[in-house]
Amino acid sequence: MAIDLAFRRRMFVAAPEVLPLSASLYRAALIGMWGQRDAYGLPERRFPELHASGRPPHDVHILLGHNDEGYLYAGGNYSALTVDGSNATAVRSLAFGGLGHLFVVVIVSEPELTAVVNEAVRAVRDAADGTLVPLWPNRRRRVDLPKHAITRETAARVTELGVVLGLRDAPVPRTPIPERVLAKFPTREALNQAVRVPTKQIDW
Numbered sequence: 763m764a765i766d767l768a769f770r771r772r773m774f775v776a777a778p779e780v781l782p783l784s785a786s787l788y789r790a791a792l793i794g795m796w797g798q799r800d801a802y803g804l805p806e807r808r809f810p811e812l813h814a815s816g817r818p819p820h821d822v823h824i825l826l827g828h829n830d831e832g833y834l835y836a837g838g839n840y841s842a843l844t845v846d847g848s849n850a851t852a853v854r855s856l857a858f859g860g861l862g863h864l865f866v867v868v869i870v871s872e873p874e875l876t877a878v879v880n881e882a883v884r885a886v887r888d889a890a891d892g893t894l895v896p897l898w899p900n901r902r903r904r905v906d907l908p909k910h911a912i913t914r915e916t917a918a919r920v921t922e923l924g925v926v927l928g929l930r931d932a933p934v935p936r937t938p939i940p941e942r943v944l945a946k947f948p949t950r951e952a953l954n955q956a957v958r959v960p961t962k963q964i965d966w
Contacts, residue, residue, distance in 0.1 A: 763776075767862075768864045774904055774906045777903055781900075788898070791824075792804070798842075801840070802844070802849050821870075822869070822870045824898040825894040826866060829913070829914070830863070833859055835857050835921065843929065855882070855886070869923075886920045886923075890912065
């Protein structure tokens with residue numbers, strides 16, 4: 763099922779598939795956040811909760827979308843903000859697109875901060891302008907992926923909690939690719955075929 767979604771062979775998650783997919787994506791997000799734990803720590807109760815119940819708590823939010831280029835933020839994009847400056851009040855977001863065209867945003871904090879998380883989710887969905895839909899929480903309903911793909915520019919906004927909540931400036935737009943380069947390499951595949959992997963790593 764995840765493979766079909768990743769390659770856009772279908773654009774929906776059937777009701778019985780929502781829970782197993784949500785649990786799998788939530789587990790992947792927690793592991794991704796573990797890699798960034800030195801910055802904002804981790805919600806202490808979340809790993810034991812998942813281990814005990816095998817399902818995401820209902821105050822965890824998982825949003826789904828898809829993108830045209832594929833593997834957008836394949837390595838994950840971690841974002842966090844705090845209510846009072848401490849890790850205990852951090853609201854965390856991890857966006858990742860390592861599954862083909864599928865694009866996922868997981869937002870989580872401590873249970874006591876549900877109201878703050880809900881506000882962050884509303885802001886993310888507003889900024890996504892219809893390109894992200896909620897997968898979890900879910901009352902056993904089928905989920906249809908958005909009609910329109912999320913662009914790289916929109917993804918850059920929705921994956922930064924401080925930006926969507928108006929607490930910091932929007933990310934700087936990417937430098938456009940020169941026309942002469944586009945003329946020579948009209949597709950990503952053409953560029954990848956022309957670029958050689960370096961044979962030696964230089965330590966600066």
